[in-house]
Amino acid sequence: MEAPPVTMMPVTGGAINMMEYLLQGSVLDHSLESLIHRLRGLCDNMEPETFLDHEMVFLLKGQQASPFVLRARRSMDRAGSPWHLRYLGQPEMGDKNRHALVRNCVDIATSENLTDFLMEMGFRMDHEFVAKGHLFRKGIMKIVVYKIFRILVPGNTDSTEALSLSYLVELSVVAPAGQDMVSDDMRNFAEQLKPLVHLEKIDPKRLM
Amino acid sequence: MGVSQMPVAEGKSVQQTVEILTRKLEMLGAEKQGTFSVDCETYHTAASTLGSQGQAGKLMYVMHNSEYPLSCFALFENGPCLIADTNFDVLMVKLKGFFQSAKASKIETRGTRYQYCDFLVKVGTVTMGPSARGISVEVEYCPCVVASDCWSLLLEFLQSFLGSHTPGAPAVFGNRHDAVYGPADTMVQYMELFNKIRKQQQVPVAGIR
Numbered sequence: 001m002e003a004p005p006v007t008m009m010p011v012t013g014g015a016i017n018m019m020e021y022l023l024q025g026s027v028l029d030h031s032l033e034s035l036i037h038r039l040r041g042l043c044d045n046m047e048p049e050t051f052l053d054h055e056m057v058f059l060l061k062g063q064q065a066s067p068f069v070l071r072a073r074r075s076m077d078r079a080g081s082p083w084h085l086r087y088l089g090q091p092e093m094g095d096k097n098r099h100a101l102v103r104n105c106v107d108i109a110t111s112e113n114l115t116d117f118l119m120e121m122g123f124r125m126d127h128e129f130v131a132k133g134h135l136f137r138k139g140i141m142k143i144v145v146y147k148i149f150r151i152l153v154p155g156n157t158d159s160t161e162a163l164s165l166s167y168l169v170e171l172s173v174v175a176p177a178g179q180d181m182v183s184d185d186m187r188n189f190a191e192q193l194k195p196l197v198h199l200e201k202i203d204p205k206r207l208m
Numbered sequence: 209m210g211v212s213q214m215p216v217a218e219g220k221s222v223q224q225t226v227e228i229l230t231r232k233l234e235m236l237g238a239e240k241q242g243t244f245s246v247d248c249e250t251y252h253t254a255a256s257t258l259g260s261q262g263q264a265g266k267l268m269y270v271m272h273n274s275e276y277p278l279s280c281f282a283l284f285e286n287g288p289c290l291i292a293d294t295n296f297d298v299l300m301v302k303l304k305g306f307f308q309s310a311k312a313s314k315i316e317t318r319g320t321r322y323q324y325c326d327f328l329v330k331v332g333t334v335t336m337g338p339s340a341r342g343i344s345v346e347v348e349y350c351p352c353v354v355a356s357d358c359w360s361l362l363l364e365f366l367q368s369f370l371g372s373h374t375p376g377a378p379a380v381f382g383n384r385h386d387a388v389y390g391p392a393d394t395m396v397q398y399m400e401l402f403n404k405i406r407k408q409q410q411v412p413v414a415g416i417r
Contacts, residue, residue, distance in 0.1 A: 062306050068306060085292070106295055106298050106299050110293075113288045113289075113290060117284075120266070121268065122306075
């Protein structure tokens with residue numbers, strides 16, 4: 001039995017603000033195969049990775065006008081994986097020339113009693129969905145192509161129905177704040193996926 | 209993972225009692241193996257969120273344990289204990305508007321870590337701010353993960369160096385004697401200990417908790 005690394009202070013999360021840079025697009029179901037084929041060629045060489053995740057979105061309502069949103073995600077096909085809790089901030093308004101949507105993000109791995117804990121904190125579930133798709137990587141860029149399924153009976157992930165006849169494509173990078181060249185790299189990569197899919201910066205506020 | 213026990217013993221002064229205990233341990237043959245620390249911060253639901261829920265504000269404890277340096281434990285009294293990674297602290301900063309930290313009530317214990325054969329003993333001084341408020345002793349029997357299987361062994365070991373100050377079985381074992389013990393159970397015990405110490409006004413002259 002060895003002593004743990006001797007630290008006088010427990011290691012605490014750094015104050016580094018991580019930002020998520022995001023580009024989104026979509027493809028119809030019949031174009032999926034060609035897109036996957038192109039991505040397999042462009043991205044890092046790895047075993048094709050598929051995922052089946054169940055995501056629940058929790059809200060905490062306070063006196064502030066906008067509630068606090070937290071996303072809890074669990075893997076349905078990889079038993080034993082930790083749950084993933086994610087906070088996403090408001091998109092940074094600023095440079096119109098910036099090619100990607102930038103927002104503050106905090107990612108936390110947690111134990112399985114996450115939903116009970118969030119309820120105890122006062123959060124209430126707003127909506128949930130199942131995401132099923134493919135994952136690719138190129139350096140620090142992550143490309144996911146997935147289909148969203150609506151859950152028909154709350155809590156029952158077996159009865160789902162596809163939300164649309166298309167797949168959502170997301171190109172994202174999580175990097176420390178201030179690294180704007182990341183969005184240039186993302187745009188260059190997105191160029192290579194045209195005309196199969198047009199990835200662009202979509203401001204969520206404009207959709208509301 | 210083993211079973212931990214956390215009694216508090218008081219003597220003439222906190223520092224002297226810690227020295228007496230550590231000397232006893234060294235005479236038994238325990239080896240010093242670095243230091244440890246456990247800290248706990250308290251958060252309470254801000255008044256603004258109470259109205260919409262219609263319930264009394266709850267206290268949430270966010271704790272760290274140097275034995276698990278990359279984890280953060282968040283728990284409610286009599287509620288679930290969440291084990292998360294250290295980014296949870298960053299999230300608490302974002303939740304500032306909804307959960308306020310009671311700054312003055314940050315409590316921690318720091319001390320030495322001893323290994324004696326299969327036992328891991330941690331004797332620490334519990335401090336709140338600048339003042340020492342008590343002593344914590346944690347004993348872990350490493351080979352065993354089921355509480356009921358090794359409780360009597362732990363008790364015997366505790367008696368050998370704590371003498372009359374040996375406490376009874378901790379509440380956390382309660383109805384789950386045969387369940388697998390985990391780090392969350394240790395943190396619940398520390399939380400209960402810290403709460404007990406917080407409620408005391410001064411370090412008393414003599415007393416056992």
